[in-house]
Amino acid sequence: MLRSPSGVIGLIILLLAIGIAVFGPMLFPNSPWRMVQRPFLPPFTLSTVPLGTDALGRDVFAGMIFGARVSLLVGLVSTLVALVVGVPIGAMAGYFGGKVDDALMRFTEFFQTIPSFALAIVLVAILQPSIYSIVASIAVVSWPPVARLVRGEVLSLRTREYVQAAVVTGQSNTWIILREILPNALSPVIVLASLMVATAILLESSLAFLGLGDPNLISWGYMVGAGRTVIRQAWWITVFPGVAILISVLGLNLIGEGLNDALNPRLSREGR
Amino acid sequence: MPKRVLLGVLLACGLTASALAQEPKTGGVINAVIQPEPPGLMLAMVQNGPVQMVSGNIFEGLLRYSPKLEPLPELAESWTVSEDAKTYTFKLKKGVTWHDGKPFTAADVLFSIEMLKQTHARARNNLVQVDKVEAPDDYTVVFTLKQPFGPFLGIFEVGSMPMVPKHLYDGTDWKTNPYNNAPVGTGPFMFKEWQKGSFIRMVKNPNYHEKGKPYLDEVYWQVIPDAAARSVAYETGKVDVLPGGSVENFDVPRLSKLKDTCVTGAGWEFFSPLAWLWLNNRQGPLADKRVRQAIMYAIDRDFAKDVIWNGLGKVATGPSASTIKYYTADVPKYPYDPAKAKALLKEAGYKGEKIRLLPLAYGETWQRWGEAVKQNLQDVGMTIETIATDVAGGNQKIGDWDYDIAFTYLYQYGDPALGVGRNYVSSAIAKGQVFNNVEGYSNPEIDKLFADGAVATPDSKRKEIYEKAQKILVEDVPVAWMLELQFPTIMRCKVKNLITTGIGVNDGFKDAWLDK
Numbered sequence: 001m002l003r004s005p006s007g008v009i010g011l012i013i014l015l016l017a018i019g020i021a022v023f024g025p026m027l028f029p030n031s032p033w034r035m036v037q038r039p040f041l042p043p044f045t046l047s048t049v050p051l052g053t054d055a056l057g058r059d060v061f062a063g064m065i066f067g068a069r070v071s072l073l074v075g076l077v078s079t080l081v082a083l084v085v086g087v088p089i090g091a092m093a094g095y096f097g098g099k100v101d102d103a104l105m106r107f108t109e110f111f112q113t114i115p116s117f118a119l120a121i122v123l124v125a126i127l128q129p130s131i132y133s134i135v136a137s138i139a140v141v142s143w144p145p146v147a148r149l150v151r152g153e154v155l156s157l158r159t160r161e162y163v164q165a166a167v168v169t170g171q172s173n174t175w176i177i178l179r180e181i182l183p184n185a186l187s188p189v190i191v192l193a194s195l196m197v198a199t200a201i202l203l204e205s206s207l208a209f210l211g212l213g214d215p216n217l218i219s220w221g222y223m224v225g226a227g228r229t230v231i232r233q234a235w236w237i238t239v240f241p242g243v244a245i246l247i248s249v250l251g252l253n254l255i256g257e258g259l260n261d262a263l264n265p266r267l268s269r270e271g272r
Numbered sequence: 273m274p275k276r277v278l279l280g281v282l283l284a285c286g287l288t289a290s291a292l293a294q295e296p297k298t299g300g301v302i303n304a305v306i307q308p309e310p311p312g313l314m315l316a317m318v319q320n321g322p323v324q325m326v327s328g329n330i331f332e333g334l335l336r337y338s339p340k341l342e343p344l345p346e347l348a349e350s351w352t353v354s355e356d357a358k359t360y361t362f363k364l365k366k367g368v369t370w371h372d373g374k375p376f377t378a379a380d381v382l383f384s385i386e387m388l389k390q391t392h393a394r395a396r397n398n399l400v401q402v403d404k405v406e407a408p409d410d411y412t413v414v415f416t417l418k419q420p421f422g423p424f425l426g427i428f429e430v431g432s433m434p435m436v437p438k439h440l441y442d443g444t445d446w447k448t449n450p451y452n453n454a455p456v457g458t459g460p461f462m463f464k465e466w467q468k469g470s471f472i473r474m475v476k477n478p479n480y481h482e483k484g485k486p487y488l489d490e491v492y493w494q495v496i497p498d499a500a501a502r503s504v505a506y507e508t509g510k511v512d513v514l515p516g517g518s519v520e521n522f523d524v525p526r527l528s529k530l531k532d533t534c535v536t537g538a539g540w541e542f543f544s545p546l547a548w549l550w551l552n553n554r555q556g557p558l559a560d561k562r563v564r565q566a567i568m569y570a571i572d573r574d575f576a577k578d579v580i581w582n583g584l585g586k587v588a589t590g591p592s593a594s595t596i597k598y599y600t601a602d603v604p605k606y607p608y609d610p611a612k613a614k615a616l617l618k619e620a621g622y623k624g625e626k627i628r629l630l631p632l633a634y635g636e637t638w639q640r641w642g643e644a645v646k647q648n649l650q651d652v653g654m655t656i657e658t659i660a661t662d663v664a665g666g667n668q669k670i671g672d673w674d675y676d677i678a679f680t681y682l683y684q685y686g687d688p689a690l691g692v693g694r695n696y697v698s699s700a701i702a703k704g705q706v707f708n709n710v711e712g713y714s715n716p717e718i719d720k721l722f723a724d725g726a727v728a729t730p731d732s733k734r735k736e737i738y739e740k741a742q743k744i745l746v747e748d749v750p751v752a753w754m755l756e757l758q759f760p761t762i763m764r765c766k767v768k769n770l771i772t773t774g775i776g777v778n779d780g781f782k783d784a785w786l787d788k
Contacts, residue, residue, distance in 0.1 A: 039579050
């Protein structure tokens with residue numbers, strides 16, 4: 001991983017973002033909702049509000065710091081939930097095959113046939129926008145690819161000799177899946193997961209942009225959405241959070257690429 | 273010609289002054305935005321805002337109203353009130369014809385009233401005190417009231433009581449009458465065509481009963497569904513008039529700085545939209561008067577006016593807007609005072625119980641306002657949770673009394689008996705409605721004052737009653753009054769005299785002219 005320059009850059013970006021999300025609010029305790037200065041103050045004019053203020057005179061910089069928290073949290077948690085749902089379903093479908101496989105895969109396809117963003121909007125709208133409903137709906141739309149990927153991996157590992165040996169020695173199915181198959185199927189899942197975090201951040205931003213964010217939490221997508229209508233008067237309200245989304249999503253993609261290089265045995269051998 | 277144009281009063285004054293100095297010119301076409309597209313144009317059947325705005329220029333009422341809400345002659349040229357204030361006699365203008373050439377007479381008035389009682393909910397309410405209406409001759413109409421009703425002269429505006437042609441509607445099924453789609457009135461403009469989704473076109477009525485009017489040849493009402501596109505349409509010159517509310521507030525300063533652009537907040541005096549927060553008086557911390565007062569002190573309403581509404585409007589002092597009758601500023605004051613709010617909360621024993629805030633889902637302005645109010649209340653130590661919802665969901669919650677604080681704004685219709693009392697008297701509490709007494713405030717003294725006020729005579733007596741009611745209400749804070757809203761009308765400066773009455777653009781094209 002550390003050998004790949006893009007991976008290193010991605011990792012630095014991610015650590016920076018996590019650092020800001022965790023420690024930022026302690027260093028800059030000003031609430032992003034508080035009206036601190038006159039509205040539409042351009043950036044770089046006052047050191048107290050370095051990135052200017054929005055339509056209500058709220059600190060754009062504070063919004064960026066607090067927004068990092070929500071964006072990363074939603075990205076990470078929803079990905080985790082999607083993995084928790086997707087991995088077992090995929091593993092069971094791949095391992096047991098037959099009717100179990102058919103049933104689980106039809107179920108998965110049911111979710112895959114619905115456009116994911118449309119489904120996310122509908123879910124959030126029905127459940128009322130809140131951080132929980134947003135995480136839940138992002139998880140709901142993003143687990144099917146995980147399930148399919150894991151199923152594919154498990155299907156190919158299922159026929160390996162060491163797995164068959166485990167079956168012959170009378171190990172339980174759970175033991176075989178958890179100890180023999182999944183650890184070996186994990187590397188593509190990790191790569192996928194890093195990309196899923198990026199997608200989840202984008203999804204959350206899109207939802208917030210459309211006004212379906214948690215009204216009690218500031219997020220980058222909300223800032224872009226709220227500033228969009230005044231973009232001709234005040235570009236900075238949308239541009240800075242937009243750049244933040246861009247950089248963090250780019251960072252996660254770079255990590256994904258780096259991980260892919262590092263975890264793919266064929267590629268890493270060639271590198272040597 | 274000044275390039276930079278300031279908002280508000282200054283400009284409105286300048287506009288009127290310069291317009292008065294000039295002789296109106298005849299001819300020309302004006303393009304105005306209508307937002308949203310009206311569901312129909314038969315004013316007696318549908319009364320949404322956009323319907324009133326278009327059809328108010330096609331139909332007419334017996335009276336129109338000055339910005340100070342004094343009655344002005346329209347189809348009635350004069351009126352007298354009997355000594356006991358129970359008989360109102362209107363003399364109709366002679367020589368008025370419908371757009372199809374038939375004369376307008378007292379028979380049309382009688383018919384219109386009968387029809388409106390069935391098709392127009394507000395007209396029905398306004399006419400409750402009327403015992404009988406008679407027409408001793410073709411040009412006289414006499415209303416006899418059951419008891420004196422103070423606001424009676426305020427119910428004859430075109431949107432409240434439009435005159436309908438008897439010869440086209442009598443004996444027909446009103447709902448399916450073909451003239452609903454091609455309305456025939458007595459107004460300065462005649463309906464010409466309606467390309468659904470695109471524009472409504474009206475043309476000059478050559479036989480209009482006021483000599484020389486209207487000055488314009490044609491008016492196009494352009495339908496443009498997207499707010500940003502409406503701004504662009506003005507900038508590119510496709511439209512000349514943006515009536516109040518047709519662009520988002522934050523676009524107003526930018527558009528008003530454009531060359532040859534005039535802005536005015538006038539023309540809404542009759543409606544006087546007043547924004548407030550419903551406070552659920554029934555339950556939780558808000559049942560305590562001191563908490564409600566604390567909310568009034570905690571909210572920076574000047575900030576809302578200056579920043580969120582771009583300086584338009586006025587901080588409300590109480591249940592009546594300052595433009596309507598019997599308004600008094602002599603009531604307890606609630607300046608922005610967070611320290612006092614904190615003290616009141618402490619005194620009331622508020623301990624951070626969660627309070628739900630329901631913003632109004634009417635677009636960006638209202639969302640930002642919700643966020644600002646939330647921050648104000650949190651600053652004094654209240655725990656506020658914003659509930660995200662759409663218009664229908666919000667109405668449902670308010671109707672079910674399932675809220676703590678909720679944004680709203682309502683029209684006042686010029687008189688406390690028509691537009692104010694309904695929000696505070698206990699007889700107006702009913703589950704399921706989103707207007708009237710939603711907050712659940714109940715005070716026998718207020719009930720009695722509003723009941724007496726509606727029928728008291730003379731005027732000075734009504735004034736006394738309503739001033740007393742305002743004082744009691746402001747002390748009790750049943751709802752938290754925010755702003756008297758102003759919806760600025762943006763137009764090219766060459767459009768003159770568009771807004772001359774208290775209902776503004778709704779009957780404005782009668783006097784408007786184009787300075788070429």
